[in-house]
Amino acid sequence: MSRKMKNKVLPNLRIERIAAEGKCVAYYEGKVVFVPNVAPGDLVDIRVTKGRSSFMEGEAIAFHEFSKDRVKPFCSHFGTCGGCKWQHINYELQKTYKRQQVIDQFTRIGKVDIPEVLPIIGSEKTQYYRNKLDFTFSNNRWLTKEEINSEETFERNALGFHIPKMFDKIVDIDHCYLQGNASNDIRNSLRTFALQEGLTFFDLRNQVGLLRNLIIRSSSTGEIMVIVQFGENDPNGIQKVMEYLKSEFPFIDSLLYIVNLKKNETFHDQEVITHHGRDFIEEEMEGLRFQVGPKSFYQTNSEQAYELYKVAREFASLNGDEVVYDLYTGTGTIANFVAKRAKQVVGIEYVEAAIADAKINSQINGIENTLFYAGDMKDILNDEFLNNHPKPDVVITDPPRAGMHEDVVKMLLRLEAPKIVYVSCNPATQARDIALLSEKYQIDKIQPVDMFPQTYHVENVVRLILKS
Secondary structure (H helix, E strand, O other), rough: OOOOOOOOEEEEEEEOOHHHHHHHEEEEEEEEEOOOOOOOOOOOEEEEEOOOOOEEEEEEEEEEOOOOEEOOOOOOOOOOOOOOOOOOOOOHHHHHHHHHHHHHHHHHHHOOOOOOOOOOOOOOOOOOOOEEEEEEOOOOEEHHHHHHHHHHOOOOOOOEEEOEEEEEEEEOOOOOOOOOOHHHHHHHHHHHHHHHOOOOOOEEEHHHOOOEEEEEEOOOOOOOOEEEEEOOOHHHHHHHHHHHHHHHOOOOOOEEEEEEEOOOOOOOOOOEEEEEEOOEHHHHEOOEEEEEEEOOOOOOOOOHHHHHHHHHHHHHHHOOOOOEEOOOOOOOOHHHHHHOOOEEEEEOOOHHHHHHHHHHHHHHHOOOOEEEEEHHHHHHHHHHHHHHHHOOEEEEEEOOOOOOOOOHHOOOHHHHHHHOEEEOOOHHHHHHHHHOOOOEEEEEEEHHHHHHOOOOOEEEEEEEEEOO
């Protein structure tokens, strides 16, 4: 029965609410229909794209009424590039649904008792808030239906973002509202230069071409890092590109490049070569300076990172006598941020280069009460480690989207730290982990923080208290 529904048109359905991953919900004969690119309150005709026994997925093919909560998208690439999927929804409603997302994940996945979730901390900037963007060069630019139907000939080289679920199709970006400073000028100028010089754009299927990837990082201190990845080891072509960037944009503080002959754009195992300037830029937070290198992780919304870390520090309630374990410490940003209010902070992180950065960041800020260790969390946090270090009074954990490994959760249950502050970019895996921790811990506070306006993503901080 569900398969027979595919391509069926469901007329005049009211969009009721926003669900997980930014999709909206309508109902047809009591069954949930998930629909992207609509807003709560829209009245639409929906064509079914997938039918399941318990739900359907569809696309809006006609609008009869528009939601009062709609706003006009500000970006010409909206709906195509896959980013900023909530531009058509006013920001106040975005925050409401992000907070609700946290509540839903904890009640449906965690199935644990929760206190009232605090009002979400919104982002003062809703445009130009990111400090890092990755652009891909491609010789296979995405063409719109209008362009294809026009039968005209178009430039197929592109520099921009991947089309969702299409690894080899790139939207050529004219102006991106995610990153300010000189990001748009640098990207557009480099693309124009490459076309004028006849430089080859990367072929994502055949893995050939000189220009592969462009990364632009900026900081709250006004510094800029530019990293160019090349797909071929062509010294003349590389020199031409790097000298152009150096002369055209002399304000770039860190101009770097990588020759990456692998089949993917990740470069943690690649040599990064400094063409001009330093091999890092600096961030600043409450007078602390943080060196951010090409391989460093730093929260991509600098202003909101400060708000997030203030919440984590407040939830830790430090008075200067505590030993703090900072798990998944990255470059030690949280560890160094809370160190002046703790007796000792022990940071653990899988990436060795990040730990090297963490140690440097302690050193340049004159912080002497931090210790950092590199390795797999579940392997380092063992009995031998605990025998050689004091037990923590507070654990701060900020894992990747996948959440914590089950062995790490088990070790936290053994440690029995009086407080755990769990920072997460994925409330679903956070709720899962906290359900496991509920054997010994209860939730004391929940604070969502919006790091990514115009998207459905939400950061969340939870304080857990050891049950008496």
